[in-house]
Amino acid sequence: MNTSADHQVIVALDFADRSAAEALVARLGGACGFYKVGLELLTAAGPDLVRGLVDRGHEVFLDLKLFEIPNSVAGAVRAAGALGASMVTVHSMGGTGIMTAAVDAAREFPGLRVLALTVVTSMTGSDLTDIGIGSGRGGSGSGSGVSTDEQVLRLARLAAEAGCDGVVGSPREAGPLRRLLGPDRLIVTPGVTLPGGETGGEAGGHARSDHARSDTPWAAFAAGASHVVVGRSVTRATDPVAALRRVAAGPRGAAGR
Template identity: 70%
Template sequence: MKSPGPIIVALDFDSRRAAEAVVDRLGGECRFYKVGELLTAAGPDLVRHLVAQGHEVFLDLKLFEIPNSVSGAVRAAGSLGASMVTVHSMGGTGIMAAAVAAARDFPRLRVLALTVVTSMTGTDLADIGVADPAGEQVLRLAGLARKAGCHGVIASPQETAQLRGLLGPDSLIVTPGVTLPGESGADHARPGTPRAAVVAGASHIVVGRSVTRAADPAAALRLVRTDAGL
C-alpha cells in the first residue's frame, strides 16, 4: 500500500452514514482520516472498518484523565488499529508519559500531545489563569510533551515554524485549523492555509469542512494538495 500522505480529512459528522458517504466519495484520494466526536455516535466499529479498508486513523480523543485511565484508553486505541491518538498536554508529564508507555505495545501507534486548541485565544487562556499568549503556551507544553516522550504535538499552523525549531526534524507536528485561501477559519482562531502549514514544517495537515462539505470532496481535496505543494 502506498503511504497515506500528510493530509488528514476530519470526519466531523454526527452519524456513521454521513461519514462513510464522504469516505466513499473520496475513494483513493484520501488514505488518512480523523475520528473525534464521531466516535460517540458511530462507536469503535467505524474505526475498525476504516482500518480494514486500508485507511490510517487519527483517533482524536484528547485524553485528560488520571494516568491509569489514560493508559487504558491508549491501549484501546491501539487495539482498534489507530495510527495516532491524542492526549491533553495540560494534564502534565504524568499522563503523557503514561500514554507513551501504553503505546509501546502497538508499534504503529503514535501519541500526540494536544497543546492549545485552535479555537482558543489569549483571552481564553487568561480566563483559566494562563497569562502568556497562546504561542508561548504552545511552546511550553510542547517542551513538556518532548520530555514525556510523545511522538509529536497538535498545534495551529501559526505556531508550526517555532515548534519545528524546538522539536527538531523527526517529531510529528499535526495542524488542524487548515483552510483553503479565501475561506473563513470557522471555529479556528489561529488558522492557516495548507501551503503555510507545510512550509512552516507541519508533518500532517488536517482539513475538515473545506473538503467534507464541498460539492465535490475529491476535487476539493485535490485543491488542498495543490495549495500545499504536495
C-alpha cells in the same frame, strides 16, 4: 507511518452519524489515505467504524484529547492501539504524568503514535488568562497574560520530555514548533483555512471564526507541519475528491479553483 502526500492530508470525519461518514469515505475512495475520528463520531458510531476504516487500508487519527488520571489514559490508549489507530491525542495540559502514561501504553502497539494537544486553535491569550494561565507579561491577544505562542511551546517541550511522538498545534505555530522539536517529531495542524473562507476542522467542523490562529495548509507545510487536518473544505465541497487534491497539490493547485 506512511508519509506520502495522500497520507499527509487528514480528512476530519466530523459527522454526527456513521452513514454520513461512510458516504464521504466511499466518495473519496483511494484519494484519501488518512481520516480523523473525534469524540462526536466515535460516540455516535462506535469503535467498529474505526476498525472498518483500518480494515480498508486507511490510517486513523483518533482525536480523543485524553485528559484523565494516568491509569485511565493508559487504558484508552491501549484501546486505540487495539483498534489499529495510527495516532491518538492526549491533552498536554494534563501534565507529564498522563503523557508518560500514554507513551508507555502505546509501546505495545508499534504503529501507534501519541500526540500531545497543546492549545486548541480556538483559544487566544485572553482565554488562557481567563483560566489562570498567565505570567504578567504581554502576549499576542492576551493583554496581560501569557501568549498562546509561549504556552504552546512550553507544552510542546513537556510533551517531548515525556516521549510523545509529536504535538497538535495551529498552523501559525508550526514553524516555532519545528525549530523546537527538530526534524523527526510529528506536527499535526488543524484549523487550516483555504481561500474563500473554507475551513479545515477540529471537532464539529467548526466555522472559520472558531479558529483564532489559522493559516493555509500550504503555509503550515512550508513552516514544518508533517500533517494538516482539513474539514469542511473537503467534506462539504461539491466535488470532495477535487477539493482534496487541491489541498494536496499546494498553492499551485489552489490557483485553479
